[in-house]
């Protein structure tokens with residue numbers, strides 16, 4: 051047989067295989083998903099990580115639309131305990147895709163009461179109830195006003211809760227378990243002053259004021275296994291944050307790019323959308339430039355800086371790297387532009403590494 055005939059034969063075989071794979075693609079996908087599902091439900095992320103304090107990025111976006119980023123959501127895994135810090139739109143979905151069961155969440159801490167930081171909270175509470183067969187509501191801790199938010203969400207979801215109790219029965223959805231239980235605290239007034247909100251089993255969670263007027267806003271300092279993570283919440287450049295973050299292994303900081311913000315301002319202004327362009331002007335004064343985030347990291351002498359809550363949105367690959375470049379002008383340590391699904395590991399044994407854990 052000539053070489054040409056061999057090639058034609060090989061092409062015909064490959065085409066037949068390709069056609070077969072196409073015809074049976076649904077069946078092949080079903081077999082693959084069966085294997086993935088069995089692996090997925092066997093172990094959750096907290097069980098897979100080494101003992102330590104780990105930073106979980108379950109939403110790195112802002113209120114501006116971005117298909118790649120859920121609304122503001124951050125979590126820590128301390129040992130195998132899970133705590134959430136802000137629960138913006140899409141938090142529950144992203145956490146589930148990362149292999150974190152909402153049933154494992156012990157409490158939610160809110161940095162402030164801008165709605166984009168809690169508009170995924172009801173979904174988190176519902177999943178917590180269903181996944182854990184919870185017999186108590188999910189605790190949500192935040193600045194004064196959080197109990198009003200929780201009462202409103204509980205009322206809004208009361209009819210849904212009734213349906214689910216009726217449909218699944220009390221063994222799956224215990225009547226005492228749905229909704230939210232709120233704990234308010236008064237935001238400290240002095241720069242760098244911290245209040246201890248949790249101190250148990252070697253874990254401490256502290257709150258301190260930041261600058262996000264007119265809201266009462268806080269950042270949090272989380273300490274476990276000799277490791278420390280500090281999150282900024284929403285803030286302009288904050289001296290209070292620099293004081294409270296002293297010596298942390300990791301500073302998680304929000305950021306706004308004035309240059310990108312100006313592009314959005316001009317585009318909306320030129321399109322005659324004056325109200326939107328005014329918002330792009332207004333938000334500059336209560337968020338932090340990447341350079342100032344780097345300045346805080348330098349003042350606090352932290353081990354690394356992780357940028358999240360990107361303003362404005364970063365829909366084009368490479369755009370987030372401009373935030374990192376700008377922060378490096380004022381901070382010599384490692385700077386990371388975080389993505390949804392990222393985890394920064396701080397093992398008890400020391401060191402720091404980063405990995406993305408989005409599954410499916």
Ligand SMILES: [Zn+2]
Nearest residue numbers: 122164166284
């Ligand atoms: Zn925000």
Ligand SMILES: [Zn+2]
Nearest residue numbers: 162164262284
């Ligand atoms: Zn805010």
